Structure formats: C-alpha cells, structure tokens
Amino acid sequence: MDYPKLIELVPAEKWGPLSENLIGVILNSKNDDKMPNTLADDMLLQMKNGTANTKSGLTILLEAAVLVGAEKTVSALGDLQLLKVAELIVQNMLSGEKKNDA
Amino acid sequence: MTLKFGIEFVPKDPYWKLAAYAIQAENNGFGNLWVTDHFGNRNVYVTLAAAALYTKKITFGTGVTNPWMVNPVITAQSIATLNELAPGRVVLGIGAGDKTTLEAVGVEMAKPMAAVREAIEIFRKLTAGENVAYQGEIFKTAGAKFNFKTKNIIPVYVGAQGPKMLEMAGKIGDGVLVNASHPTDISFAVKMATEGMKQAGKSASDVDIAAYTSFSVNEDPKKAVKAASPVVAFIVAGSPAQVLEKHGINPGKADEIRAALKVGDFPKAIGAVTPEMINAFSICGTPDVCIEKIAALKKIGIGQFVVGSPIGTNVKQAIDLIGQKIIPQFKN
Numbered sequence: 566m567d568y569p570k571l572i573e574l575v576p577a578e579k580w581g582p583l584s585e586n587l588i589g590v591i592l593n594s595k596n597d598d599k600m601p602n603t604l605a606d607d608m609l610l611q612m613k614n615g616t617a618n619t620k621s622g623l624t625i626l627l628e629a630a631v632l633v634g635a636e637k638t639v640s641a642l643g644d645l646q647l648l649k650v651a652e653l654i655v656q657n658m659l660s661g662e663k664k665n666d667a
Numbered sequence: 668m669t670l671k672f673g674i675e676f677v678p679k680d681p682y683w684k685l686a687a688y689a690i691q692a693e694n695n696g697f698g699n700l701w702v703t704d705h706f707g708n709r710n711v712y713v714t715l716a717a718a719a720l721y722t723k724k725i726t727f728g729t730g731v732t733n734p735w736m737v738n739p740v741i742t743a744q745s746i747a748t749l750n751e752l753a754p755g756r757v758v759l760g761i762g763a764g765d766k767t768t769l770e771a772v773g774v775e776m777a778k779p780m781a782a783v784r785e786a787i788e789i790f791r792k793l794t795a796g797e798n799v800a801y802q803g804e805i806f807k808t809a810g811a812k813f814n815f816k817t818k819n820i821i822p823v824y825v826g827a828q829g830p831k832m833l834e835m836a837g838k839i840g841d842g843v844l845v846n847a848s849h850p851t852d853i854s855f856a857v858k859m860a861t862e863g864m865k866q867a868g869k870s871a872s873d874v875d876i877a878a879y880t881s882f883s884v885n886e887d888p889k890k891a892v893k894a895a896s897p898v899v900a901f902i903v904a905g906s907p908a909q910v911l912e913k914h915g916i917n918p919g920k921a922d923e924i925r926a927a928l929k930v931g932d933f934p935k936a937i938g939a940v941t942p943e944m945i946n947a948f949s950i951c952g953t954p955d956v957c958i959e960k961i962a963a964l965k966k967i968g969i970g971q972f973v974v975g976s977p978i979g980t981n982v983k984q985a986i987d988l989i990g991q992k993i994i995p996q997f998k999n
Contacts, residue, residue: 588691588983589689589981589983589984591689591985592684592688592982592983593940593981597680597681597684600681600683602683605681606683608683608685608687609686609687609690609721610721612687612691612721613690613721613722613723614692645916
C-alpha cells in the first residue's frame with residue numbers, strides 16, 4: 566500500500582486528530598506480534614520528536630495501524646470523514662484477499 | 668506546593684507500547700514513571716531502557732524491585748547503566764517484595780527490613796564509586812567495585828506498607844512509595860515515615876512521600892469502577908484481616924473473592940467486589956471525584972501521587988484525561 570500517497574489525501578486540519586486516533590488504534594490493538602520492531606521504533610521516534618502529526622509521522626502511524634488493526638483503522642478514518650482514504654485501504658485489503666485466494 | 672504526578676506501568680505489553688505510553692505520559696505532565704518488576708512480565712530494566720531512549724525529561728525507576736530476586740550488586744549495575752542512558756532521570760525503587768511471587772521461584776523472604784536496608788547501602792556505595800567490602804546480615808561483598816563512574820547521586824525510593832518498614836523508609840530513603848489509596852492508610856504512612864525522618868534529622872522536604880495508588884478514571888463513574896474492580900479484587904484477596912477490618916470490609920466477602928480467584932473464576936471474584944472495597948483500595952471515579960480524593964491525600968502530606976493500575980478503561984484516553992483535567996488542578 567502506498568501510505569505516503571494516502572496521507573496526501575488527508576487535509577492538514579485533520580492531521581492532529583488522525584494522529585491521535587491512529588495511536589489509539591495501535592495501542593489498543595491486541596495484535597502486538599504484527600508490529601515490526603523497525604516500524605515501532607520509527608513510530609516512537611516520531612512521537613518523541615512531536616512529529617507524529619506531520620505527513621511523515623502519519624505515514625508511519627497509518628502503516629502501523631493497518632498492520633495491527635485494519636478494521637479499526639478504517640473505522641477511525643471514517644470517524645474523521647476521511648472516506649476516500651478508508652475506501653482505498655478497504656480496496657487494497659480486498660485485493661490482497663483475492664490474491665491470497667488465487 | 669505543586670503535587671508531582673507519577674504513573675505506573677506493568678510491562679505485560681511489549682516495550683514499544685510502554686514507551687509510547689511513557690511519551691504520552693510525559694507530554695501530559697507526568698513527572699515520574701514507575702515500572703513494576705515481576706518475573707512473569709517483561710524485564711523491568713529493558714523496559715526502562717526503552718522508556719529512557721524515547722523520553723526527554725520524565726524521571727523513571729523500578730516500581731519496585733526487591734533485594735532477593737537479583738543480587739543488589741546487579742540491581743545497582745542496572746540502575747547505574749540506565750543513568751547513563753538518561754543522566755539524572757533515574758531512581759531506584761526497592762521494597763520487600765511479594766511473598767507469593769518469591770515463593771514461586773523458591774526464594775525465601777527472610778528478614779525483609781535488613782535485606783532492603785543492606786541492598787540500599789550496597790547500592791549507594793557502589794554508585795558512589797566505592798570498593799565495597801560489605802559484611803551484612805543478609806548480603807556480603809568482598810571488594811565489589813564498578814569499572815565505570817556514576818556521575819550523579821541516584822535517589823532511592825523505598826516501597827513500604829508496614830509501620831517498621833515505613834519508619835525505615837523515612838529514615839534511609841530519598842522517597843517513600845506507599846502502596847495505598849485511602850486517606851486513613853496514607854495518614855498512617857506519612858506519620859510513620861515522618862517518625863523515621865525525625866530520627867535521621869531530616870525535614871519534610873528531604874523525603875518525597877508518594878501515594879502509589881490503584882487508580883481508575885473515566886467520565887462515566889460506572890466504567891471507572893468496572894476497570895478498578897479486577898485490581899481491587901486482587902488487593903482484597905492479598906490483604907490481611909486487620910487491614911480489611913480497618914476499612915469495615917466483611918471478611919466473609921474477602922474469603923469469597925479469594926476462593927473464586929483460587930479456582931480462576933475471575934467473573935465471580937470481580938462480581939464480589941463491593942463499593943466499600945473500591946473506596947478503600949482505589950482512587951476511582953470521574954475526574955472531579957478523583958481530584959477531590961487526590962487533594963485529600965495532598966493535604967495529608969504526600970509529595971507525589973502515583974497513578975497505578977488500571978489507570979482507566981482505556982489507558983491512552985485515561986492518560987489524556989488526567990493530563991487535561993486532573994494534573995492542572997495541582998499546579999501550585
């Protein structure tokens with residue numbers, strides 16, 4: 566999935582709330598084992614440096630959130646009316662499932 | 668005087684989750700981070716190292732370790748090494764430990780007061796760069812010395828509950844971690860710790876007395892109670908009869924909880940938790956209720972309020988809630 570491209574679709578006024586929502590999805594997920602350490606470290610660095618609500622921070626958070634809780638991520642995006650981003654993630658998930666079926 | 672806020676994390680989650688919560692706590696005005704030490708969870712020092720690397724100003728330490736599970740020399744080495752990762756932000760929290768936990772690994776909890784005191788003495792000597800030849804009742808060293816220097820004095824907080832340990836904590840500690848939530852228990856603890864401080868010629872400002880509470884906050888009080896109940900069930904089950912009586916808790920109800928926990932019937936144990944138990948062993952409720960209860964503890968003389976498990980139904984939301992609504996009430 567092209568996460569930087571997806572984040573380009575998020576208007577700047579929603580960066581803050583989206584960052585908070587995605588961190589919520591990640592921390593509340595029970596799928597800890599799906600989080601690669603390198604991605605976790607990148608996420609922590611963004612949080613430490615206060616850049617989790619920037620484009621680069623959101624790109625990392627979105628990737629992490631999709632990995633540990635795709636459905637909750639889609640729901641969080643829906644809550645912020647980021648429907649196009651949610652739709653693209655769902656499409657990507659569905660195409661991934663089709664590939665697996667094939 | 669400003670009340671400091673601390674937060675406790677149990678490393679049952681991977682390092683990155685705890686580090687993320689630590690960052691969030693720091694951003695929300697918490698000054699201290701305490702990580703519990705239990706062999707069943709992730710290692711406390713590795714977890715603290717992650718917290719050290721990803722935070723900038725929060726003070727952190729073991730909440731608490733004990734003198735038996737690892738030799739005090741290694742405890743000192745671990746804390747001193749953490750202090751290199753985050754100079755001046757590290758403290759040692761040490762107490763007698765939990766009998767059940769120690770028994771599970773075949774460690775005898777003999778002479779807890781002496782063990783804690785000696786472990787602290789060894790810790791202080793080693794971190795001061797001394798060559799330690801120590802002949803204690805419990806611990807002995809014959810020329811132990813670090814090959815590296817500890818740049819600053821690392822404060823020691825003593826975890827204490829009983830009167831003698833509290834007195835000793837006031838006497839020898841830079842801080843006291845009181846594992847209690849009710850004003851009656853905190854009053855007693857402050858009184859005993861102050862007695863120890865007097866014996867050592869210390870003033871109130873020399874020792875940071877911290878109420879290490881079981882805490883649960885939510886805008887919906889029912890949700891706050893629901894989150895607190897499992898933790899309170901375990902506290903009740905582990906409390907001696909005199910402690911329960913002091914808080915007017917029916918010993919039969921406590922037996923009911925113990926029996927349910929013994930057979931792993933957690934819903935029954937949690938269901939048997941009464942409002943009296945919640946009130947005695949936790950700070951629980953809406954932000955306003957919590958503010959009132961914390962203010963009562965501050966009035967008694969605590970310098971730090973530690974938000975312990977469960978914190979809230981949703982930890983992230985609870986940390987934000989505490990940072991937005993509770994901590995600002997105690998600035999100055």
